[in-house]
Amino acid sequence: MRALTWHGKHDVRVDTVPDPEIINPRDAIIKITSTAICGSDLHLYDGYIPTMKAGDILGHEFMGEVVETGAKSTLKKGQRVVVPFVIACGSCYFCGKHQYSACDNSNPADNQDISEELWGHPAAGLFGYSHMTGGYAGGQAEYVRVPFSDVGPIVIPDGIDDEKVLFLSDILPTGWMAAENADIEPGDTVAVWGCGPVGLFAIQSAFLMGAQRVIAIDHFPNRLALARQMGAEVLNYEDTKIYEALMELTGGIGPDAVIDAVGLESHGLFADNVLDQIKATAFLGTERPHVLRQAIVACRKGGRVSVPGVYGGFVDKFPMGAFMEKGLTMKSGQTHVQHYLPGLLNAILEEKIDTTFLISHRMALEDAPHGYDIFKNQQNDVTKVVLKPGLAKAA
Amino acid sequence: MIDQADAAEPGARDDAPRGTTRKAEPDSEQQQRGESALTARTITINRKPDEVYAFWRDFSNLAGVMENIEAITVRDDRTSHWVVNAPGGRTVEWDAIVTEDEPGRLIAWQSAEGADVSNSGRVAFRDAGERGTFVTATLAYDPPAGVVGKLVAKLFQKEPGIQQRRDLRRIKQFLETGEIATSSPPNPAPKA
Numbered sequence: 041m042r043a044l045t046w047h048g049k050h051d052v053r054v055d056t057v058p059d060p061e062i063i064n065p066r067d068a069i070i071k072i073t074s075t076a077i078c079g080s081d082l083h084l085y086d087g088y089i090p091t092m093k094a095g096d097i098l099g100h101e102f103m104g105e106v107v108e109t110g111a112k113s114t115l116k117k118g119q120r121v122v123v124p125f126v127i128a129c130g131s132c133y134f135c136g137k138h139q140y141s142a143c144d145n146s147n148p149a150d151n152q153d154i155s156e157e158l159w160g161h162p163a164a165g166l167f168g169y170s171h172m173t174g175g176y177a178g179g180q181a182e183y184v185r186v187p188f189s190d191v192g193p194i195v196i197p198d199g200i201d202d203e204k205v206l207f208l209s210d211i212l213p214t215g216w217m218a219a220e221n222a223d224i225e226p227g228d229t230v231a232v233w234g235c236g237p238v239g240l241f242a243i244q245s246a247f248l249m250g251a252q253r254v255i256a257i258d259h260f261p262n263r264l265a266l267a268r269q270m271g272a273e274v275l276n277y278e279d280t281k282i283y284e285a286l287m288e289l290t291g292g293i294g295p296d297a298v299i300d301a302v303g304l305e306s307h308g309l310f311a312d313n314v315l316d317q318i319k320a321t322a323f324l325g326t327e328r329p330h331v332l333r334q335a336i337v338a339c340r341k342g343g344r345v346s347v348p349g350v351y352g353g354f355v356d357k358f359p360m361g362a363f364m365e366k367g368l369t370m371k372s373g374q375t376h377v378q379h380y381l382p383g384l385l386n387a388i389l390e391e392k393i394d395t396t397f398l399i400s401h402r403m404a405l406e407d408a409p410h411g412y413d414i415f416k417n418q419q420n421d422v423t424k425v426v427l428k429p430g431l432a433k434a435a
Numbered sequence: 436m437i438d439q440a441d442a443a444e445p446g447a448r449d450d451a452p453r454g455t456t457r458k459a460e461p462d463s464e465q466q467q468r469g470e471s472a473l474t475a476r477t478i479t480i481n482r483k484p485d486e487v488y489a490f491w492r493d494f495s496n497l498a499g500v501m502e503n504i505e506a507i508t509v510r511d512d513r514t515s516h517w518v519v520n521a522p523g524g525r526t527v528e529w530d531a532i533v534t535e536d537e538p539g540r541l542i543a544w545q546s547a548e549g550a551d552v553s554n555s556g557r558v559a560f561r562d563a564g565e566r567g568t569f570v571t572a573t574l575a576y577d578p579p580a581g582v583v584g585k586l587v588a589k590l591f592q593k594e595p596g597i598q599q600r601r602d603l604r605r606i607k608q609f610l611e612t613g614e615i616a617t618s619s620p621p622n623p624a625p626k627a
Contacts, residue, residue, distance in 0.1 A: 064614040112613065129612040133481050133566050148616045149604035153597065162604075165616065175618040187616065 042429070043097045043181035044408040049087030052409050057097065060177060060185035065112035068189035070123060074202040075102035075179045077408070077425045078125075078210060079236050080350060082416050084170070089352075091154060091171040100125035100167040101209040102179025103202060106193075114190040121193035123186055124377035125210040127165035127176065130191035140164070141374035146188065147174045158353075164374070180408055182429045194381040197389070204388055206426065207237070207395045213380040215241020215301075218348035219249050221371035222297035226250035231286055231295035231338065232272070233331045235263035237398055237424055238348055239301035243270050244393065246299075255289060257282055260420040266397070286338045294340035302331045303349025329355050337362050347372035401425045406433035452477065452571070473575045474596040478603040481567035482610050484560040485539045490610060491558055492542055494531070500609050501602045514547075527551035553577040572603060 045055045060069055078101050083089055103122040106115045115121065127147075128140035135143055143164040147155070152162030154172040165187070168178015177184060186193060196205050215238045222230060230246045232239050235258035243254045247270070256267035257275045264274040275285050286295060332347065336359050339345055345368055363370070387393040400423045403411055411425040452475065480487050490496050494515040498507040505518040505526055513533040521527050529550030535543035535557070543557035554576035561569040608615050 058620065061620065063617060063620070066612070066614060129608075129616075131481065131611045131613075133479070136481070145608045145612050146616055148618055149601040149608065151618070152604060153601075165618070174616075177618070188612070 041182040042405060043177075044099060044405065044427075045094075046084060046092055046096045046098055047094045050085060052085060052098065052412055054406050054408055055095075057095070057181075060183050062108055062110045063185065064187060065110045066188050066190050067110040068106055068113045068115045068186045068193070069108035070102075070104040070121065070179075070184050070186055070193075071107045072102050072104040072179055072182060072184060072405075072429050073120075074104070074206050075099050075181075075405075075427050075429075076206060076209075077101075077180070077411055077415050077427070079238070080169070081412070083350075085412050085416060089170050091175075093171065093175075096168070096170075096175075097177040097181050097184075098168045099178030099180030099184075100169055101206065101211070102167075102184065103196070103206050103209065104179075104184075107183070109189070112190065115193060115195075120196045120198075122196060122205050122208045122381075123167070123179065123184075124192045124208075124213075124381065125167055125169075126192075126374060126377050127167065127174065127187055128191055128378055129188050130378075135191070135378075138376055138379040140376040140378040142376075151175055166374075180405065180427060182405070192378055194385055196385075200389070201396075203396050203399060203426065204394075205385065207241075207398070208377075208381055208384055208388075210375065210377065211237040212241050212384055212393070212395055213377045214238050214348055214375040215243075216245045216380055216384060217373075217375050218242040218299050218301060218346050219245035219251075221344075221346035221348070221373075222246065222299055223344045223369070223371075224249040224251050224297060227252045228296040229253040229255065229290055230297045230299065231255045231257065231335070232267075232299045232301055233257045233335055234301035234303075234349065235260070235267045235274075236301065239299070240266055240270065240398065241395065242299050242301055242346075242348065243267055243272050247271055248392070253289075255286065255295065262420045263423065266423070282334060283338050290340070294338055294343065296340055297344040297346065298335035298339045299346045300332050300335050300349045303347075303351055329357075333357065333359050336368065339366065339368055341366045343368055345370040348375075350374075398424045399426050402431075403427060404431035404433045405429040410434075473573065474599050475571065475573040476596060476600050476603060477569055477571040478600075478607055479563055479566050479568065480570055480607045480610050484562050484568045487568045487570055487610060488539045488542070488560050490606075491560075492536070492538075497606075500605045500615060502598065502605070529554065570603065570606075572599060574599060 041057060041059050042054055043057045044052055046052055062069060081098055084092060084098060106117050106119045106121060109115050126141045128135050128143040129145040132144040141164050146165035147162055151171055151174050155163035163173050165174030165176055167176050219242050224230060224246055228251045230251045232242050232254060235256050243256055246254050254272040255275060256264065256272040257277055258264050259276055259278045264276060268274050275282055336345060400421060405427045408427050411427060414422045415425050494507050495509050498504045503520045505520050508516040510516060515531050517531055518526050518528050529552060530547040531544045532547050533544050535541055539560060541559050545555040546553050556574040559571045563569045605615050
């Protein structure tokens with residue numbers, strides 16, 4: 041089959057690779073119909089995530105048609121499914137509590153060592169996202185093997201376009217959980233840093249959860265315009281002093297909840313050694329941890345801090361004093377996608393949530409390297425790239 | 436009753452589990468037998484103690500979930516024969532004799548005379564309520580002298596405890612999910 045493979049920094053290629061096979065009884069094979077490039081894929085693209093190997097197939101936002109099932113899969117051939125980016129067994133203590141991204145069993149035993157040593161406990165398996173989260177082949181391909189297919193994939197009714205439901209795989213539930221982690225109460229003012237897909241969906245979700253005002257912070261005019269269309273007030277940090285503006289907008293109180301939808305990962309601060317390396321090269325990593333610090337300092341006393349942005353290593357100068365003295369609460373985590381799927385699919389089917397506005401570019405899987413290039417280098421205009429294995433390569 | 440007068444004696448030990456001390460392990464049965472290296476590790480398995488015990492007690496089940504096991508042959512209720520892959524394409528073998536057996540609670544075994552590697556182990560199963568069972572595996576072994584001994588030492592000591600914790604994870608995966616998670620293709624093909 042054809043698949044988008046990683047070969048090093050800014051070097052991704054569409055290669056011919058072996059087709060996936062059923063290995064375990066609960067596996068299924070999916071023929072991909074639509075798959076998206078995620079902002080977090082760019083951090084693989086930029087070469088900042090350790091434990092990648094040349095030839096790894098990328099992609100963790102995908103959907104398609106079931107073409108093969110293991111003996112214990114509950115899926116049926118021909119069903120259309122969206123697959124969560126988090127792989128979860130459904131049987132461990134954490135899955136039992138619907139904390140699917142804390143699954144104990146989906147990461148192969150040998151691959152668990154790295155995260156256990158780095159973070160104290162092993163991480164769950166993820167599709168197409170390095171070997172420390174399992175080394176699973178991703179979905180930017182014609183076919184993908186889906187482990188524990190009786191737990192993750194959600195069946196999509198006939199007649200619903202791929203583009204209406206594709207983002208159930210990651211960014212929609214991630215934006216939703218970001219808002220849920222902010223414990224929003226009716227009448228709240230919520231500030232969201234980062235108007236990429238997760239930030240925009242967090243804004244949408246915050247309003248649905250009863251926020252009275254959302255203040256969105258970014259520097260790309262097009263992304264801020266999208267946030268404004270959703271009803272957010274917008275601040276461009278290149279033009280505006282963010283803390284001062286937030287205080288003026290909230291009568292000096294500060295936002296009731298703050299959401300860091302930026303994270304640190306894009307600068308590759310994945311471990312202390314990488315941090316040291318970046319510090320040594322002109323402090324390239326200082327801008328984005330700045331978001332978390334600024335959010336904590338701006339948050340009102342007794343307020344909530346939600347962190348959907350991805351962090352992997354250590355944060356310098358964490359404002360622990362502000363966090364403690366103001367009595368803040370912080371929640372974070374990789375998304376428990378499986379927990380949110382039924383409710384969010386219903387919201388889409390009932391037309392309470394629409395995510396199709398986000399898609400700016402559609403292209404063939406064969407053109408994926410171009411998709412990575414423009415998603416990285418033209419962020420103002422390229423808000424989301426959807427790859428279609430069925431499309432012919434552009435001339 | 437909390438009583439300040441009941442103060443700790445100088446040198447009193449804390450409640451730390453075996454294998455977590457910074458100091459030398461206290462005299463153990465293994466040390467009394469002359470065995471040296473000791474690893475201990477606890478994992479929680481989301482199944483009842485009786486079920487985890489029953490799986491473990493049939494040693495032939497372990498060959499399918501542990502790495503580096505060539506074969507485990509159960510000879511009778513108390514005796515099993517283990518063939519384990521060692522570095523350099525060699526294997527080491529021994530008969531394991533069950534020395535303690537408390538259904539649902541404990542299994543202990545010791546290698547018989549003539550073992551390539553003298554070893555002993557015990558696995559304790561403790562009810563952890565809604566979380567399942569705390570499984571604590573303690574292994575002790577005494578690598579023999581000579582070439583085989585060096586190979587065995589390499590096998591067991593290169594990464595102390597890592598083999599054990601990976602095996603425990605695989606047993607947990609199998610008991611909780613019915614399969615062992617893998618991302619490796621069954622027959623890796625050469626890259627195109």
